[in-house]
Amino acid sequence: MNNQAFDLLMWARGPAFDIALMIFAGGIVLRIVEIFVLGRKKDLAPAKGNPVAQGLKTIFSRSVPREGLVKFAPITYIGGYIFHIGFFIAFFFFAPHIALFTDAFGVSWPSTGRVIVESATALALLALIALIYSRFTDPVRKALTTFDDYLVLVLSGLPLLTGYIAVNKLFGDPTMMMAFHILSVEALMIAFPFTKLMHAFSFAISRYYNGAIQGRKGAES
Amino acid sequence: MDNRHSYCATTSKPDDVLSFVATGNAAPLLHEIKHALSKLLDSGVEHIIDLGAIPFGPGDERILDDVLGDGEVSATLTIMGESHVRETKIPGVWRVDHLDEKGQFQSRFIEITFMPDILKTQREDAVQGLETLAGRLDTLKGNS
């Protein structure tokens, strides 16, 4: 007799993960290489500031919004923060996920309790709904939104939702939900190189360039 | 000691690490007992809880023992192995432990009742008893 849920879970943990990983890792490397190989011309103007230092600094400092701007796009700013932080906590501080990193890279760090992980997940999901809502209603967001944006929002929400359901056994067979959870992550991985999800890696590059360009002139960034 | 569910109650010392591992199931169980007891008083309905159906950690056993304690009545039945029937410090709450002939636990119950049924003489046994007694009387008569 076949246990469909178990088989699906094993498929998700086995061949499906390998395929997703190949597309994910290969695609990201491809796209990062595509960026760097284009290169940029050496800047001949004598520098006033230190471009490298400011570029590196900007990778972090740009995580803090400029004063006075949050009130003009509160959903995007606050929802964005809650989503990113919530997703980050759920992804990196839930023990089963850490086990994956330990297996892959041999590194480990302390996990957090279920209460924190689940609150983070729930908040991230709520924030995601708010972000989707703002894409429907806010004129700026509406004007910019493409299919890609909705796809990415849904794809990043599914792992949170399925993970929450699987852990809490809200409905459905828990093994099946866990399979769905892993498959939803794999869908996210597969979509990664083809969509704006790339920003999770490329943001550091663009923030660096931004900081370096400004820093060279001795200007703020 | 390899007694099902209860090894910790008999082996654990207060400083035993494992004796503090609890699932958190003791408290709801004690509440269930409380409700059953008040129902018994209100309407006379008895209630039996099978301890084998509840996941219990050693710590839970300790909590249960501490709260219920030992009461006034303690009976040992010798029927295919022993059975221990004890009233707890909470009158109306009984603990019934069935052991097999090797002294291992078969099943454990908490009964909320004025008198556990197993203590009462069963009608069929009394019938059997009557027959036996009559037989013995016949023998007695024959001998005399």
Add this chain to the structure above:
Amino acid sequence: MSNKAMLPELMKTHGISRRAFMKYCASLASVMALSPAMVPRIAEALENARRPSVIWLSFQECTGCTESILRSHSPTIEDLIFNAISLDYHHTLQAASGHAAEAAREQAMKENYGKYILVVDGSIPIKDPGYSCIAGISNLDMLKETAAGAAAIVSVGTCAAYGGIGHADPNPTGAVGVSEIIKDKPIINVPGCPPIPVVMTGVLAHFLTFGIPDLDELGRPKAFYGESIHDRCYRRPFYDKGMFAENFDDEGARGGWCLYKLGCKGPITKSACATIKWNNGVSFPIEAGHPCLGCTEPDFWDNGGFYKPLSVPAGDYRKAGVAAVAGGAAIGVASALMSKAKKAKAAKAHETVDAHDLEKSS
């Protein structure tokens, strides 16, 4: 073999009192995971229970299931149940051998045709039935033949239920469980490697008293396989608090913390191990400090490794990852070089403009 209710008779000959019978029924209710309120009905059912004939077939198996069921030996309530059935054929347990043994099976089948219970342990090879034969009869043929006259089949152990270790990749013998072959009989799966003895006897007791129990989608009695080990595990609070043993000899392992990271399959494994436990309720693997292997689930041998956490991919994904990175880099460089060539071409095609070349001619 007699088909009349035999238990009251048996009790009388053993000098067992009604009170003892009630104690037995209470314990039986506990074993069958039934409510204590069911005790009177169990008593009634047992009083009327017929003594059925049981034929036990062992195929590709290790005898672990039989060993397990024998662990609960006399004189326990299980023993009483075995007094309540007539075990007419069991390789390991019967005294008869050779032709006499086969004759016993054939006779039991003939006398109780349509009424006997067939218990099977071990998987059945179907790639080449010759892989496993008894008395020159292939397992497949013997199963089909014996199943034809059975009232119900109990597949004891994961091998009989789902193929078990024989079915594990690459499954050289083409081993399958009973339900892959027999489609027209009620089948109760009692998986486990081996199953908990009390579960095996509990299922038999249920069959004797109330017939076929409520089964899940994998044919397992819900009473024993209704909940996951994880949900019933006394170490669950550690999981919820994020406290995990990382090694078999670390602080977490000594402290009795959750074994998820050591590969525990509890979250996807349905079994009563955490409540009924083993060896007369002494302990179960997790309590002994070892992660659950998930042995009551089909294909548990192929779940990616017993010590691999569930969240870790089962395959050799690192190779795929390294290959993908290398491949991605290669394609990336190729694509980027094309882009660079395009840029160089554009630079070459650059027409130097002066201030008077900025308008369209049209």
Add this chain to the structure above:
Amino acid sequence: MSATFERGLNALREQIDAPVASFFTSCVNCGLCAEACIFYRATEDPKYIPIKKLDLMRRVWSREFTLFGWIAGALGLVKPVTDKDFSDWETLVYDSCTMCGRCTLVCPVGNDITMMIRKMREGMSAAGHAPVELIAAAGRHADLGSPMGELHPALHAQVKHAIKDTGIEIEFDKPGVDYMVILSAQEIAEFPDVLGAMAKIFKKAGLTWTISNEAFEATNVGIQLGNRDVARVLVQRVVDAAEKLGVKYVISPECGHAYQALRWEGPNLIGRSYKFEVIHIIELLDKLRAEGKLKTKGKNTQKLTFHDPCQINRRGGINGEPRRLMNMVAENFVETDDAGTMNWCCGGGGGVGSNERAEGLRHAAFKLKKIQLEKVEPEVIVTMCAYCHHTLDNVLEEFNMDQEVMGLTELVAEYLDDDV
């Protein structure tokens, strides 16, 4: 040789480099650049979302510089860029962007949108889609030496004027001096007092300087157009003149894009570094102050505020210098909201000021500047860009506001300590 679509597309391809690729890769369509943009905030029209102004360039990048985009293009999933797109984007790139750089500083993923607008203008101008005023100005600048036409006579008249006012000799084409002064056409035509101011300050500080007859124009319409060929020719003139005279420094005047052109873009345009240094006039004044060569006496008692020109502060890095100078000569110096790096643009930079088509937008954009000023209510607005000065003068008049605008160099010169 006339402008063609192919030439424009080609120019765009030349502009795409690693930063551009990383910026487009990173964009998450969050739209937070909109709230930073003066034109979006003034109109609340979503078409002015900064990153949307770059859609055309984004499409070229995606289709031609990424494998996935190339495949999508080959499968016909994305439309190729056409000449019509160039015309559609012209007003977005030239009329509704002063390249002020606010969006660049708020983008959460760090996209330098301003730099990309500059690059996109390369394609637009090469394709013949630049505003006619800028094209005409480029012609005048190339042929006559200044975007306003022939300014030699005007300059000579103003210098004569300054000599008469200050009694200090100003010599043209004098070799061997340390500094060469260049001026923006705006200063020569509208704000010539700066000449006298510089003469006085430099005399006190003991600097030797001159003005070249061959290259006195600091502005560079090539930068506004976004055409590096035009910009290169104009920068080359200044570089040639300065290197011929052998000066150590060229002083970039109070003009925003002139500073960008000469200081930051110039060496890259001509493909080599200079044999002199470029120093902004305000940087120089602050340096003299620090060295004790610039001393003032007394302070202005009016309520003064300072307007930061985008290209000099936000995109030029000169932020502390003007404030130190202001504090030297102003008793009642008040900063507006958002002053400094996040100051609101005057609305006229990046060629928008000379673009007639954009007048409505320009006036709308002043709304934000107006809120800033009304909160502080200064009597005088001091700045360090002649074009900001010019734009503010015009809009203040348009809105019937009576603030005075003045250049920082002039203000400092007014309080020069004559006794030392």
